[in-house]
Amino acid sequence: MARVTVADVADEAGVSRVTASKVLRGGEGVSPSTTQRVLDAAAALGYGREQSASGEGKRVTIADIASAVGLSKGSVSFALNGQAGISPENREKILETARQLGWRPHSAARALSSSQSKAIGLVLARDVDTLGSEPYFMRLIAGIEAVLSKESIVMLFQTVPSIEAEMAVYDDWWSERRIDGLLLNDLRVDDPRLPYLQGLGIPSVFAGLREGSGTVSAVFHEEAPGVEETVLHLRDLGHRSIGRVAGPAEFAHIAERGQAFARLCSELGIEHYESIETDYSMEQGAEATRYLLARPERPTALVYDNDIMALAGLREAQATGLSIPQDLSIVAWDDSLFCQASSPSLTAVARDIRAFGEQAATSLLDLIRSGAPDTVREPPGRIVARDSTAPPPS
């Protein structure tokens, strides 16, 4: 793709190079019809576009548009931003010329003068293998971006090893004015990020938080309903002893599940129940499984807080000679393709994570615009019965 030159445009339009150059760089002293002809030729050849995109040559700016249409930069800016205060004819003329010249806003110039970066940030503090094996995050991201891309807002993304590193990233991004707001995940019990965000005053949406305040909005769903469906499902099958292989209790949603699990088991007539905390890993999932299966009130059903532990537990149970689901029922919290691909397929609690991501992004944009924090409750998870749950052995 050779670069399109003024000479090319001149030839295409059938005018002199001097005339073409005049139109392309300013537009004074050339008749309207000739101006139009040159601009059409430029558009056809992709002259402006190439210029603006290639990095070589001069970038098309609002000054170029202004002189092409014979109006001020201020008017051009108004028209381009859809603001009131400019006549319909001039607006149309400006828009058309901008299109023809291939003008595109310079994000840094806008950010500098408007104090808005049109970017939001997402930082994930989990180890890479957890991130890579949990479908949650990619779905969340897909939901977020479905909303952002409509508004030409961009997402900065980073993974970090710890929550401290996460906060350091927020400080950097915010103080360098890289972002207008933040999306947070994995709320902890007494999460240090919350006061940190409030202190810095960063507009944020915290997934899992129950109530927005200050500059932080909340988007969440209840854990209890999914737990209740699970316990009911197992009780109705006849189970009276249930073990739970839990994620880290420092996560607020895990702690909440744990409380709901204990309360509901007790209320719904489960005679024995027990939770074992793990770090979410395959190894600890297998270990907790071994431990629970060796208990005096050996559980006939096991519930896991993520899919990789459920799979590891399945493997562990099968290795000890158990048949699933005849000898032991298994439920995974957070459905994934792997729950379907395993043998037997795993009964799991499923949520619409993509919708959750969309809501989180929508809330963030609202917050950035309005400055007022909000609280949104999303639908809870629901159980999807598959082949890994059945009545307990008699």
Add this chain to the structure above:
Amino acid sequence: MARVTVADVADEAGVSRVTASKVLRGGEGVSPSTTQRVLDAAAALGYGREQSASGEGKRVTIADIASAVGLSKGSVSFALNGQAGISPENREKILETARQLGWRPHSAARALSSSQSKAIGLVLARDVDTLGSEPYFMRLIAGIEAVLSKESIVMLFQTVPSIEAEMAVYDDWWSERRIDGLLLNDLRVDDPRLPYLQGLGIPSVFAGLREGSGTVSAVFHEEAPGVEETVLHLRDLGHRSIGRVAGPAEFAHIAERGQAFARLCSELGIEHYESIETDYSMEQGAEATRYLLARPERPTALVYDNDIMALAGLREAQATGLSIPQDLSIVAWDDSLFCQASSPSLTAVARDIRAFGEQAATSLLDLIRSGAPDTVREPPGRIVARDSTAPPPS
């Protein structure tokens, strides 16, 4: 966190508010020792930091530093950027003052005047469930960011439904000067993105490309060695008929694996071999498995192009009453936690994806700096033997 005011600083430093204000806003007419005292107090209280981070109040700029130390903005800029052309003493004084005032660069201002956004872009055109189930991408991202974060370079991330949408994003980001360069994945046979990037002139690193040129660098690894290890492993176990459940052949690395597979099977004495193309999905993985197991020269070993298909194939085979690995050996290409968690665990081809990501990012930064495209070859995948491979039934 209440905002730190000039009055607070004055109290802390034991000077009048007028004096504190003078120092904090300019520094003229105040003795060096008093100036120092006030700046120390400000630093202790986090005055500058709060100012620069909170968004309220005036941001600390290089002009503030300049008047505080009594030098020009240009000198301050030089010092802050580590450029030559300023005396050691003044450099030190500027750096110290900047630190005390909590100055942070404004990314947009820098981007506008330096024509560098200090951001790179990554767009993934795969459906969300594939992305969420393949550990590849998160590992790649972790590797990329390990390099970027050292240089305070930020990553824009987006998922899109198609390769056309992907190119549209590149056009947007580049023409708005959002990014300095791009990282590309999933090279296609005759990939349209390559000429597109070259046309736009975007500095890019294309993973999988065999040779850099123009503004595009290449980072790749050979597929053949991993294929060879796999075929050798199976042959040495005694297998003479191998089936392959392949990913989409439009991907260059899949096409290459396919060619290597046919060539190596033939060279290494495998009597029957066959590849079936799929879309990477669980469903088609299961379907291809059924098909291959029904062939006249029924394969005794099956090789899969991703982990989810391998798992689906394992399930399918077990459902038809086969024991793995006694009746059928299975190998997954691209190892993951799920290959370890399955029962039996899956023999798989593993690569150091994180290192690959680091190299890709390093190459991109080099390219952005130098303008010269490069080509880097990374180590190929190696087979990791687990429980899913054994001699064929006799």
Add this chain to the structure above:
DNA sequence: CTGAAAGCGCTTACAG
């Protein structure tokens, strides 16, 4: 080694 000034490309009061 240092200063004064122009410029990056926008937005936004301020006048008319």
Add this chain to the structure above:
DNA sequence: CTGAAAGCGCTTACAG
């Protein structure tokens, strides 16, 4: 509805 100008916070020649 429109124009002229200042300003956002830096970098970068250009002089000395």
